[in-house]
Amino acid sequence: xxxxxxxxxxxxxxRRFTGRDLAVLGVLLGIPVLLDIAIVWxxxxxxxxxxxxxxxxxxxxKWVGTQNYENLFTNYPQFWPAARHNLxxxxxxxxxxxxxxxxxxxxxDRGVRFSRFYQSTxxxxxxxxxxxxxxxxxxxxxxxxxxxxxxIGDTKSPTDWLGDPNLNIWMVLLAAAWRHxxxxxxxxxAGLKAVDPSLKEAAAIDGAxxxxxxxxxxxxxxxxxxxxxxxxxxxxxxxxxxxxYAVNHGRNGLELLSVLVTDNIIGEASRIGFxxxxxxxxxxxxxxxxxxxxxxxxxxxxxx
Amino acid sequence: xxxxxxxxxxxxxxxxxxPAVRRRLRPGRIGVHAFLMAVSLAFLAPLLLAVYASLRxxxxxxxxxxxxxxRHLSLDYYRQxxxxxxxxxxxxxxxxxxxxxxxxxxxxxxxxxxxxxxxxMRGGLVLLxxxxxxxxxxxxxxxxxxxxxxxxxxxxxxxxxSMTMFDSYWAVITVQIGFQLGFCVFVLANFxxxxxxxxxEAAIVDGAGVWTRYWRITLPLCRPALAALGTLQxxxxxxxxLWALVFISDGxxxxxxxxxxxxxxxxxxxxxxLAAGSVIVALPTLVVFLLLQRHFIAGLTLGSSKG
Numbered sequence: 063x064x065x066x067x068x069x070x071x072x073x074x075x076x077r078r079f080t081g082r083d084l085a086v087l088g089v090l091l092g093i094p095v096l097l098d099i100a101i102v103w104x105x106x107x108x109x110x111x112x113x114x115x116x117x118x119x120x121x122x123x124k125w126v127g128t129q130n131y132e133n134l135f136t137n138y139p140q141f142w143p144a145a146r147h148n149l150x151x152x153x154x155x156x157x158x159x160x161x162x163x164x165x166x167x168x169x170x171d172r173g174v175r176f177s178r179f180y181q182s183t184x185x186x187x188x189x190x191x192x193x194x195x196x197x198x199x200x201x202x203x204x205x206x207x208x209x210x211x212x213x214i215g216d217t218k219s220p221t222d223w224l225g226d227p228n229l230n231i232w233m234v235l236l237a238a239a240w241r242h243x244x245x246x247x248x249x250x251x252a253g254l255k256a257v258d259p260s261l262k263e264a265a266a267i268d269g270a271x272x273x274x275x276x277x278x279x280x281x282x283x284x285x286x287x288x289x290x291x292x293x294x295x296x297x298x299x300x301x302x303x304x305x306x307y308a309v310n311h312g313r314n315g316l317e318l319l320s321v322l323v324t325d326n327i328i329g330e331a332s333r334i335g336f337x338x339x340x341x342x343x344x345x346x347x348x349x350x351x352x353x354x355x356x357x358x359x360x361x362x363x364x365x366x
Numbered sequence: 367x368x369x370x371x372x373x374x375x376x377x378x379x380x381x382x383x384x385p386a387v388r389r390r391l392r393p394g395r396i397g398v399h400a401f402l403m404a405v406s407l408a409f410l411a412p413l414l415l416a417v418y419a420s421l422r423x424x425x426x427x428x429x430x431x432x433x434x435x436x437r438h439l440s441l442d443y444y445r446q447x448x449x450x451x452x453x454x455x456x457x458x459x460x461x462x463x464x465x466x467x468x469x470x471x472x473x474x475x476x477x478x479x480x481x482x483x484x485x486x487m488r489g490g491l492v493l494l495x496x497x498x499x500x501x502x503x504x505x506x507x508x509x510x511x512x513x514x515x516x517x518x519x520x521x522x523x524x525x526x527x528s529m530t531m532f533d534s535y536w537a538v539i540t541v542q543i544g545f546q547l548g549f550c551v552f553v554l555a556n557f558x559x560x561x562x563x564x565x566x567e568a569a570i571v572d573g574a575g576v577w578t579r580y581w582r583i584t585l586p587l588c589r590p591a592l593a594a595l596g597t598l599q600x601x602x603x604x605x606x607x608l609w610a611l612v613f614i615s616d617g618x619x620x621x622x623x624x625x626x627x628x629x630x631x632x633x634x635x636x637x638x639x640l641a642a643g644s645v646i647v648a649l650p651t652l653v654v655f656l657l658l659q660r661h662f663i664a665g666l667t668l669g670s671s672k673g
Contacts, residue, residue, distance in 0.1 A: 083576040091481055094474040094547055095493070101508065101544025102500035108511035119514055166405065169398055176399075182659060183406040186413070189655040189662070190648050191605035191623045197644045198412045201419050201432055201637060209415055212433030240409065245666070252667035293502065300504045304607040308627065323506040327513055328612055338510050345507045352502045356495055 106345065113338040119327075130339035141340070144317040147231055151238065151318075152299035159239035160291055163246025168276065170247070171254040181251065185244040192241065196308025199237040200224065227315025234305055234316060242298060246291050253287035254280070289358055296351045300344055319344050413648070420444070420642035427638060443642035451629060451639075453646055456622040462535050463610075463621055464603040467542040468596055474543070475550030475595075476588065480580045482551070483558035484566060494555060501548025505608050512541060513612055528616070537613040538621070542603050550595055553668050557591040558584060594665035597658045601651050622647055 079087065116126045134141050166184060170177045187195065202209045203223035211220045224230045257280055265275040303320040306312040312321030319340055326337030419432050421439045447453045478497065482490045519531035526534030561584065569583050585592075610624040617628060629636075629643045655662055 080575060086575070086577045086580075087481065087485075090474070090477040094478050094551075095496075097474070097540070097544045098497055098500055098547055101512070101541055102503065102548070103496070105508035105511035105515075106503060109507055112511065119517075166402070169402060172398070174395070174398055174402065176402075180402045180406050182656070184409050185663070186652065186655065187409060189601055189605075189651045191607060191651070193605075193607040193623055193626055194644045194648050197626065197640050198416050201415055201641055202412060204432075204637065207427050207431045207637065209431070209433040212431040240412070244409070248663055248666055252663070297502055297504070301506075303506070307607070307611075320504065320506045323509065324608075324612065327510050334510055334514065341504075341507045341510060344504050348502065348504055348507070352499050355502070356499055359498070360491070360495070 109338045109341045109345065112335055113342045115335045116333075117335045119332045119334045126335070130336050133336070134339050134343070140317045140322055143315075144319045144322050145343075147317060148299060148302065148319050150231065151235065151302050152296060154235045155239060155242050155299055156292075156295045159242040160246045160295055162239070163243040163291075164250050166243065167247045167250035167254055171251060181248075185248055187241045188244045188248070190241065192238075192304030193308045195237050195241055196234075196305040199233065199305065200309060203233045224309055225314070230309070230315045234309060237305055238298075238302065242295070245294065249287055249291055249294075250284065253284045257283050289355065293351065293355050297348065300348050416641045416644050416648075419638050420645050422638060424636050424638050443639050444646065446639060447629070447642050447646055451625075451643070452618075453622065453625075453643070455618065456620060456625040459535075459619055459625075460604055460621040460623070463538050463542065464600055467539050467546075467603050468599045470539075471543045471546050471550055471599060472592055472596060475547050476554050476585060476592065477580060478547070478551045479554035479558055480584050483555045484563075484579070484584060485576070494551065497548040497551040499548070501545065501552070505545070508545075509608070509612055512537075516613060532613060533615045533619070535619065538609050541609050541613065542606065546599055546602065550599065553595060553665070554588065554591060557588060557668055561587050590661075590664065591668060593658075594661040594668060597654060597661040598665035601654060601662075604651060 112123075113130055114125060114127060115123045116130070117123045166180075170180055174180075190198075200208075205211065205220050205222040205225060208223065210223060214221075221229070223233045261279050261283070262275055265279045270278065301320065302318055303312075303324070306316040306318055306321060307324075310316060312318055312325075323337050323340045323344070326333045326340065415432060418436075419427060420443050421441070422436055423438055423440070423442070426437055427434070478493070481487060482494050513532070516532040516537045517530055520529060521531055521534060521536065523529060526536060528534055531537045531540075565583060565587075566579055569579050574583070604621075605623055606621075607623050610621050611627075614620055614624070617625070620628070626640075626643050626647055629640050
């Protein structure tokens with residue numbers, strides 16, 4: 063029975079698509095899929111494989127097992143600071159910038175006047191390149207001429223905001239948050255507009271205060287947006303590169319995993335195997351989040 | 367003494383409830399405005415400072431700092447950026463990369479999205495996951511193998527004067543397209559699901575093939591989504607810094623965002639020139655944003671809210 067019905071559906075499918083249809087589908091689905099594999103998934107796999115080799119990009123590829131990882135964790139002094147900075151980046155964007163964006167969205171969504179002006183202004187940094195953000199940060203935080211020191215008025219022993227390895231990561235994080243806040247705000251604004259106003263009215267009738275309404279009623283309905291904001295925040299903090307590269311090429315207190323990867327391949331040493339091992343660490347962390355996200359998506363897809 | 371006065375206040379005759387509410391709300395409103403205005407100005411200030419610094423000569427700001435009153439204002443740095451540093455050339459390079467990049471990405475992604483959302487194929491979900499997840503990986507994960515492979519792909523001279531895919535626009539364009547496909551497929555598939563299925567069914571009854579259903583029937587309905595994505599993608603490709611930095615070694619071929627790094631001198635950096643460069647680089651995206659703000663925001667939120 064099942065065999066017959068399977069054959070029948072098979073025949074229906076082939077009748078649904080003529081030969082020309084199949085050719086169109088083959089070419090126009092084939093190209094993007096191949097491109098995605100060639101540009102994204104193939105290299106990802108290759109990174110994993112290369113991370114177990116010692117290779118300078120020219121000579122023979124030698125299999126070295128987990129030696130790159132051992133070196134990375136035990137005697138590569140930049141690794142742990144870089145990992146710590148990436149985590150700090152995540153914490154700062156996730157715990158400071160994103161909630162701040164939510165707060166701004168909630169305030170603007172309450173229908174204050176000039177809301178369009180606020181919205182545009184707060185969103186403006188998002189369209190800037192991260193490299194430009196890095197360069198602008200130098201105008202503000204530079205020791206001798208920067209605007210911040212001029213405002214503080216400390217001329218005797220000016221703070222070197224971007225040169226002091228204990229301070230500069232925080233300044234760069236501020237610059238990154240400048241851009242991230244607006245992004246988060248726009249996403250939440252769209253989410254808040256979609257919240258059914260009758261929910262809020264019902265809560266008000268039941269005597270819920272404004273804060274209570276928000277945290278108990280509105281915020282839970284924003285769950286899809288929260289997921290997106292979470293994903294974006296994680297991805298941004300793992301990708302972080304441009305700002306520190308624009309400031310000082312990611313040295314002297316601004317090390318990041320992404321910078322270490324880039325340094326190891328386009329640097330003079332060209333240690334491809336070793337660079338790949340750092341990339342795999344990045345991959346492992348990001349895949350953890352990506353898979354969680356996709357599982358959520360998949361669930362939503364099934365409910366559709 | 368004062369401690370006793372404070373609790374005594376509530377004993378004053380209570381005001382009628384309605385005006386009290388009003389009076390209580392007012393300061394709140396003003397507080398919200400003051401807060402939003404302060405944050406807006408703080409967000410705007412760095413941009414304004416960059417514009418201001420770019421108009422002033424280096425001698426002046428090095429003596430008095432960026433936060434001082436102007437003595438000379440001129441557009442000299444902009445002239446210098448365009449004449450000495452060849453900003454025009456870099457703009458052209460960016461266009462060579464971004465225009466085909468956006469068009470091809472939108473074309474390919476819209477077809478994949480159409481096939482996934484409208485044709486009900488088996489394995490469609492897996493394909494969607496493949497594309498979506500691919501877009502979420504950090505660039506550094508894929509950059510090393512691509513660098514190696516591009517160095518080994520020979521191209522004829524008329525395509526690339528470096529004779530390899532490395533150090534050519536082809537490398538950057540291909541990677542941009544491949545990497546951005548995922549986001550566009552995800553957004554467009556979500557959008558196409560909201561279109562009424564009946565239109566397609568009518569077309570099938572009329573004997574329309576897959577291409578007609580895609581190009582003549584579905585795509586015209588997707589214009590708002592395509593406009594939004596196009597705006598967003600153009601900005602992203604324009605703003606990209608890493609791909610060109612890694613895949614292009616000839617300084618003359620750099621797109622403008624990556625070329626900005628070249629304005630920094632080997633030993634001495636004229637930050638005012640850098641400020642002018644930053645403003646030049648930022649200006650097109652800001653103009654695009656201000657003109658097409660609606661599309662821009664729609665592009666981002668299309669991806670987050672399901673139709």
